[in-house]
Amino acid sequence: MVTTPEIAIDQVSKQFRGGSLALDNVSLTVEKGEFVSLLGPSGCGKSTLLRLVSGLTPATQGTITVNGIEPANARELMSFIFQDATLLPWRTVEQNVGLGLELEGVARPVLEKSVNAMLSLVGLENLAQRYPRHLSGGMKMRVSIARALVSRPRILLLDEPFAALDEMSRDRLNEELLRLYAEQHWTVLFVTHSVAEAVFLSSRIVVLAPHPGRVAHVVPIDLPWPRTADTRLSDAFDEQVTHVSRLLRSVQAAAPEAR
Amino acid sequence: MKRHLWFALNSLIVLGVLLLIWQSGVWLGVPPYMLPGPLVVGEAVVNRFPSLIRSLWLTSEAAALGLGASIVVGVAIALAFAQWRWLRCLLFPYTILLQTVPIVAIAPLVLMWAGNGLLSVALVAFIICLPPIIANTTQGLISVEENFLHLFLMHKATPVQVLLHLRLPHALPHLFTGIRISAGISVIGAITGELFAGSSRVGEGGLGYSILYASGQLETDYLFALVLAASALGFCFFFATMFLEWYLLHDWHEANRSDIPE
Numbered sequence: 284m285v286t287t288p289e290i291a292i293d294q295v296s297k298q299f300r301g302g303s304l305a306l307d308n309v310s311l312t313v314e315k316g317e318f319v320s321l322l323g324p325s326g327c328g329k330s331t332l333l334r335l336v337s338g339l340t341p342a343t344q345g346t347i348t349v350n351g352i353e354p355a356n357a358r359e360l361m362s363f364i365f366q367d368a369t370l371l372p373w374r375t376v377e378q379n380v381g382l383g384l385e386l387e388g389v390a391r392p393v394l395e396k397s398v399n400a401m402l403s404l405v406g407l408e409n410l411a412q413r414y415p416r417h418l419s420g421g422m423k424m425r426v427s428i429a430r431a432l433v434s435r436p437r438i439l440l441l442d443e444p445f446a447a448l449d450e451m452s453r454d455r456l457n458e459e460l461l462r463l464y465a466e467q468h469w470t471v472l473f474v475t476h477s478v479a480e481a482v483f484l485s486s487r488i489v490v491l492a493p494h495p496g497r498v499a500h501v502v503p504i505d506l507p508w509p510r511t512a513d514t515r516l517s518d519a520f521d522e523q524v525t526h527v528s529r530l531l532r533s534v535q536a537a538a539p540e541a542r
Numbered sequence: 543m544k545r546h547l548w549f550a551l552n553s554l555i556v557l558g559v560l561l562l563i564w565q566s567g568v569w570l571g572v573p574p575y576m577l578p579g580p581l582v583v584g585e586a587v588v589n590r591f592p593s594l595i596r597s598l599w600l601t602s603e604a605a606a607l608g609l610g611a612s613i614v615v616g617v618a619i620a621l622a623f624a625q626w627r628w629l630r631c632l633l634f635p636y637t638i639l640l641q642t643v644p645i646v647a648i649a650p651l652v653l654m655w656a657g658n659g660l661l662s663v664a665l666v667a668f669i670i671c672l673p674p675i676i677a678n679t680t681q682g683l684i685s686v687e688e689n690f691l692h693l694f695l696m697h698k699a700t701p702v703q704v705l706l707h708l709r710l711p712h713a714l715p716h717l718f719t720g721i722r723i724s725a726g727i728s729v730i731g732a733i734t735g736e737l738f739a740g741s742s743r744v745g746e747g748g749l750g751y752s753i754l755y756a757s758g759q760l761e762t763d764y765l766f767a768l769v770l771a772a773s774a775l776g777f778c779f780f781f782a783t784m785f786l787e788w789y790l791l792h793d794w795h796e797a798n799r800s801d802i803p804e
């Protein structure tokens with residue numbers, strides 16, 4: 284029996300109107316439950332690839348399927364987490380987390396129950412009535428994650444979610460993300476600029492090369508699970524980070540124009 | 543709190559100094575038909591109090607009517623502008639034109655169309671109030687960040703949901719900026735209207751009408767009282783909208799955190 288991959292990207296190219304080629308003939312298959320990180324220099328098309336998978340923009344060439352169907356029709360399976368937390372400032376934490384369910388017309392009592400459960404899962408019960416402007420960057424991101432998870436997605440798409448945070452908050456949230464991943468078994472596409480973060484989180488890292496964006500290397504990360512703060516202290520972790528950093532540097536050096 | 547007290551105290555001191563300079567003009571011998579002193583003006587206020595209050599009331603009525611109408615119509619136009627880009631490109635220059643046309647030149651025209659009375663006066667206020675409302679609200683409706691739109695699209699939000707839960711709340715602070723600007727000038731518009739429309743009720747008139755009348759009669763002291771009343775009215779309109787804005791938005795909007803800028 285052949286199982287459908289959760290995300291199948293087949294010879295996909297993306298050309299923006301008037302612009303250069305953002306992605307050139309990219310193929311990538313992500314199986315259910317995989318945690319795949321996309322690494323690469325700025326402008327190599329990581330965000331573009333995520334948007335194609337989420338169906339927010341159409342591919343110029345090639346096909347993408349999510350759970351075997353067109354991305355635009357599979358949106359209820361996916362949640363997107365953006366670099367800035369994109370919380371609506373006029374809504375409290377609670378109302379922000381419930382946004383998706385509200386838009387989808389979920390009944391009040393059910394909505395409140397899911398939201399409350401999610402808030403306690405990410406440790407935000409005490410901040411439920413606060414407005415986003417009272418929260419730190421790390422807290423905002425936590426709310427953003429809660430909002431993405433409350434609709435029980437099968438697939439998570441994250442575009443540099445922790446890039447704006449200090450290293451300590453970032454490490455904490457990385458660990459928390461893995462804890463939730465172990466519980467909820469999503470399939471994850473994660474964009475980052477941090478090699479250490481990618482190694483810590485991923486089961487597989489895809490290194491992209493720029494101009495035009497294409498897949499340069501695919502590196503399986505075979506660090507043992509579950510990964511904890513101690514994982515970062517192991518030699519195996521350091522080796523992987525060094526290895527991926529080398530690949531990333533070679534990709535950057537080969538780029539026709541470094542920015 | 544202490545800072546606010548200081549602020550109020552300083553403002554009062556400034557007021558005292560201004561009054562002193564004014565009074566010293568009188569002491570230096572400027573004739574009262576050119577510069578009536580603060581005491582004389584105060585006397586005029588007391589003597590003519592009922593008609594002054596009546597004028598203030600008539601002018602505020604017209605200004606509030608014009609402002610209210612401009613908010614309703616302005617938001618409706620802004621919604622259309624936000625919805626249809628081509629319409630915005632086509633008509634936006636004309637809203638700016640509306641802003642640059644001297645209101646004094648428009649007022650007589652309005653009078654010819656709408657006749658003497660409250661309607662004409664409110665219309666002049668409406669015309670002067672409209673452009674800031676349109677410009678600011680449109681800006682607020684269309685300046686929503688792309689990621690927010692993507693977020694809504696990921697949840698298959700309908701255009702109506704995007705409008706109600708994203709564009710409108712996002713535009714609210716912008717709308718209030720527009721209202722604040724318009725509130726101050728609505729009074730100017732109404733008074734300008736009254737200069738031409740005269741009385742908005744038979745036998746009596748708003749501030750603009752009374753100003754014309756007082757200057758015709760060389761009642762300089764009452765003229766001063768009217769001018770001060772007019773500025774006070776604009777001030778009140780401005781602060782009323784500012785308070786409303788603070789009341790509605792201070793929970794979540796950054797700019798409304800502190801009422802007195804550092």
Ligand SMILES: Nc1ncnc2c1ncn2[C@@H]1O[C@H](COP(=O)(O)OP(=O)(O)OP(=O)(O)O)[C@@H](O)[C@H]1O
Pocket residue numbers: 299300302304305323324325326327328329330331332
């Ligand atoms: N809407 C757009 N219109 C035109 N060109 C675009 C658009 N979005 C992205 N591009 C171009 O496509 C290329 C890839 O952009 P993309 O944002 O996907 O890169 P990225 O890998 O996410 O970069 P970064 O690491 O800086 O976020 C860039 O050259 C960019 O200028």
Ligand SMILES: [Mg+2]
Pocket residue numbers: 329330331442
């Ligand atoms: Mg990007």
